[in-house]
Amino acid sequence: MIELHTDQEVAEMAAAGEFVSSTLQTLKSSAVVGTDLLELDALAHDLIRRRGAESCYLDYAPSFGTGPFGYVLCTSVNDAVLHGKPHSYRLRDGDLLSLDFAATVDGWVADSALSMVVGTAGADDLELIELTERALEAGIAAAVPGNKTGDISYAIGNIAREAGLSVNLEFGGHGVGRTMHGDPHIPNAGRPGRGFPLKPGLVLAIEPWFMRGTDKLRVDPDGWTLRSADGSRGAHSEHTIAVTKDQPIVLTRNRATGGPAA
Template structure:
């Protein structure tokens, strides 16, 4: 069942989205050579607790995965693209890191993801990240009342092909609001003019993700981490948006990371 949100409910989701966007901005701004993934995880845990928010990931137990998820971030490195488990790994020069998070505040959820290169960037990695970001913006632009769900999917797929990437259809965007995953499912490729009509009040997460040279994936033994089947690099971008009378409204826009956030997490890591 799809629940359309009132303008007031969208404003409450926007509060959560502002927090998610801000924290992702912090984390992406401080992910650097020598930073341990667990430093990022623990920083996020502290910030979520300080805000009085709740992680949507903690204790999440879908049909895949080995047991409940016991982290507040998904941290996926290089050929890992989705659901990467934070673990004792120190980021290296040139690593491609995807950071994904979803939290709830006062019963309303927002979900977002960003990919960054740590240290020296390979132009091919920057192109891959750019493709996901351009596809995300194209999908958002298609999220206008009167359009169809397939228009969003087709816009994402068209960008992927323009950049020379294939699209995997197994995981994509989704509705959200009171919970992290609601109807409808949003494929990262499709046919324009197909699917449900977009109406004001629909709130969705749009999340294009691409692998550099394949559309096939594999799971790690942990049951969570999803990687490209051929070991090629991957990237993932995501925003929560609301369909409004005047067009799409992005609820999880990120501010530019600042030095204050970088100093805070580095100091916390040094004291841990």
């Protein structure tokens, strides 16, 4: 079911957005060469506890995963592109790390993701990250009344097409509210003018994720971590936004810089 939220409810969601954004910034600062993925998850767990928030991931058990996720943070490294299940792995120089984090504060959910290079950054990785960030901003700009969800998808996919990338349509953006994943589904490519009409009060997680060499995925034995089928690297950027009668409100924008939560 697609839900529309009041101005007051959108204002209440800001607390969740600020917490998710600040947590990702803390995690990004802590992700250095030698940091274990389990240490990042433990840090996120501690920040949730101190805030009095709730994890959206810990007991999450959708049809596309194997059992409850069991952690509070997705940590995807290099060719792991989505739903990376934390495990004992110490980050190495040049690793491309994506962090995806969602939490509930006072009953409202916010969901956001960023990608970064640990230590020495290669030009190809930086370009891939920048492409997802540009696609995210293009998708946000299209999230205005009068457009449809397909306009968001088209804006995202156009960035990928111009860069010569193919796009996986299995996983993409989604509605956000009292739960993490709701309707409508927003694939990362599509046709303009198609889909659900965008109306004030619609809250969405918009999340471009691109792989360098393929649009096919394979699943790790852990039943969760999704990797590119050809071993190429991937990057992921995500914000939770609210459609208003004017311009979109980015609830997970990093307030300290005014830029993307990345």
